[in-house]
Amino acid sequence: MTVLSREAWSAAWPAAAPVGWSIRDAYPEQWVRFHSLPLGKRYADDAHEAAEVLHRHASVLRELAGPGPALTVLTYEYLDDDGTAETLAPAARVLPWEPWEDVRVDEGGEPDDWTLRVLAATVELDDPRSAALLRATADDELELCLVASDATWAYAPYDGGADVLVADHDALALLRERHRDWLPDRADGL
Numbered sequence: 001m002t003v004l005s006r007e008a009w010s011a012a013w014p015a016a017a018p019v020g021w022s023i024r025d026a027y028p029e030q031w032v033r034f035h036s037l038p039l040g041k042r043y044a045d046d047a048h049e050a051a052e053v054l055h056r057h058a059s060v061l062r063e064l065a066g067p068g069p070a071l072t073v074l075t076y077e078y079l080d081d082d083g084t085a086e087t088l089a090p091a092a093r094v095l096p097w098e099p100w101e102d103v104r105v106d107e108g109g110e111p112d113d114w115t116l117r118v119l120a121a122t123v124e125l126d127d128p129r130s131a132a133l134l135r136a137t138a139d140d141e142l143e144l145c146l147v148a149s150d151a152t153w154a155y156a157p158y159d160g161g162a163d164v165l166v167a168d169h170d171a172l173a174l175l176r177e178r179h180r181d182w183l184p185d186r187a188d189g190l
Helices: 006-012 020-026 047-065 090-094 128-138 169-178
Strands: 031-035 071-079 098-105 114-123 145-147 153-158 161-166
Touching: 020 031, 020 153, 020 161, 031 047, 031 169, 047 128, 047 153, 047 161, 047 169, 071 098, 090 128, 114 128, 128 153, 161 169
Parallel strands: none
Antiparallel strands: 031 161, 071 114, 071 145, 098 114, 145 153, 153 161
């Protein structure tokens, strides 16, 4: 299976790293956030709520991906100043990851700038490992960004929902309309 190329990402989204907050900040007009539980609740308390979280993630991902090829899944490790990576979260170990790119996160020259090592893998949406990764993300054990092979969309789940970036404005509007009950109540979309 083919992993998304760095060139495809850079051509589609040159102002953003493939990280949730970066895509949201760089492309607010092509971004939408969906909550994974009613009223913006962050964590599931029971099996019913856990199933709802996975249902919402899978619903939006199916609309974005369709019956197409495997998705590229990106995660990352924080690098120490000496280039040593932190240990990859146990939940991430369900896939074979390969280094994709080191990304310097610039916080405006602040002393807390850092470097991320982005790791890539591919997975089919219906593969049980996809659900395992999404569950780990919902439990705040892992950070992910799922991306179309042509980088026309990116899906960055987090504990509480997902930030979605879509190149096609009409497709984004349709996605918002279909899942309007999952949108945040705040005017800024957060």
